[in-house]
Structure formats: C-alpha cells, structure tokens
Amino acid sequence: MTAARVTVVLFPGSNCDEDAVIAARNVMAAEARLVRHDERDLGNPDLVILPGGFSYGDYLRSGAMARFSPAMDSVAAFAEKGGAVLGICNGFQILCEAGLLPGAMLRNAGLRFVCKDVFLRVETKRTPFTLVLNRGEVLRVPIAHGDGNWTADPETFRRMEERDQIVFRYVDESGRETPGANPNGSLANVGGICNAQGNVVGLMPHPERCSEELLGNTDGAKIFRSFATALLAHRS
C-alpha cells in the first residue's frame, strides 16, 4: 500500500504550511510536500491542503490575491475532477474567493482577531474529512482569525442546507448551537462547509494545531485520520 500523497500549497504569507505537512506525515503517514504558489505542477496528490496564514498580507480581502496564483488554477482543475481539497483558515478564505466554495468572509462580528479553542459539531459524514466521525460529535479545535464571519445569501444557504453542505458548526462544550458559542458571528454558527460534491472542504479552525499528544489535544487528528480511511476505501 503506497502512502497518501499530500500537497500543501505555500503562498507568500502562509504560516501554517509546515504544521500541515507535519500533521499529514505524523497522523496519516503521508508523503507530504510543499508546492509554491507560482508552480503549476501539484505532483499527482491524493489531497491538497491550502494552509492557514495571511497570504499576500491578506490585502484587499483575505484570500483575494491568492486565488489568482498559478497553483490555484491547478487546484481548481484538481477539485473539478473530484480531487480532495482541504482549506484551513486562510485556505478556507481562499477557496471562497476562488468560488470553489460558496459564500464569503466578513470581518469578525466583534471586530477583534480571535485566538482560542472552540467546539465544533460534526454536521455530516459525507466528506472524506468527516467520514469516520459521528454526526453530532463535538471536537475541540483552536481558531486564530480576524475574518471568519462566513456569510451567504439566504437562497444560497437554503440550497446548501438541502444539499448537506454544512460540515461543522460552532457549539458549546455540550454540543448546543448557541450565539455565545459562535466566535465570529458567522451565519447559522457555520464553522466549515463543503462544495456540492463534498470533495472540497473549508473550515476556520486549525485541526493541524491539535493533532498530536505533544500539542495537548488530538481532536484535529480525527479529521486527518478520516481522510486516510476514506482514501483506503477509495483505493480498494
């Protein structure tokens, strides 16, 4: 059995790229590598991760410039063919700007950069990143962002709910969806979503920052382990 091949795209200003590579190696025993934003060859990956950070300084809007990188043309083509793409934090913002995920990001409702642990409830098992999790399962995962207030127009959101595209919601520790559990004011407590096909997922929290015992929390590893399981099932 060959190892999972994971490509992490490195934009100018990315700062969670190495963390994503290490999580892929240590949790999934993957062959993980970085591909620069100005390269087009993603290297035949099983999974592309768009990491967190502040690509292009987050000037104009978070993710607005990164979407025009040559590497993003290849990511779009890869996603179009059904390839698995995970956007974490800035990666989620880039996927929205690129139109690979619906909606857009607004400044956090509280106007502050928020850096803390939040609780995420798994809303669907349909994506490769949530396949082995249970619907309703609550994960503790850190966030660190200023523009995570995801929004969409009512019609788009209605269609997304119909198609089971809400992947994670912010909840309290016991799994209840309360306004107080929402760290950024996002529509309907949304913390992560997927495209209609379910192969492209974006989330604001950072699973790569809580994937090993050494980091004091391993809840994030469940998302990477889920992908490894989904890949095995897909290959067999």
Next chain:
Amino acid sequence: MTVYVRVFLKEGVLDPQGKAIHGALHRLGYGTVKGVRAGKLFRIEMETADAAAALAAARKLADQLLANPVIEDFSVELAPDGASR
C-alpha cells in the same frame, strides 16, 4: 485617465466596521448619524485618453478583483481633471 472605484458591502450584508464606527459617533455626541457603511475607494491611473475604455476596464477589474460580488457592490467614475496624482 484616472478612475475611482468605490466598493461597499451590499445592502443587507452586515458591516461590523460601519456598525462600530456608528456606535462610536453616537458616543461622541453625533446623535443625528443614522447609519454608517465602511467601504473602500481605489484611485486607478490608466494609460489611455479614452474615457469609455478607461471606465470599461475599471468595471472589469473591479468585478474580477477589487470587489467580491458575493458580498460587495462597486461603482466606477472618472476622476475630475487634475486628480491624477
């Protein structure tokens, strides 16, 4: 030619910055302020003397990059003469 591109969040889209500025103005005693929307203004210099072409190019680049049509609207306008610096 110089073109101004104005970008604002669409009506109905929450503007956390505008809301905070509105609140601050009220605290400063500007009770007549009824609403504030924070936007962006870009001044774009173009190497053309053709106003229609400059405006068309500005609309195109605003739609592609300066504004996110999911949440923002934009408008374009020629800058008055002498506003090119």
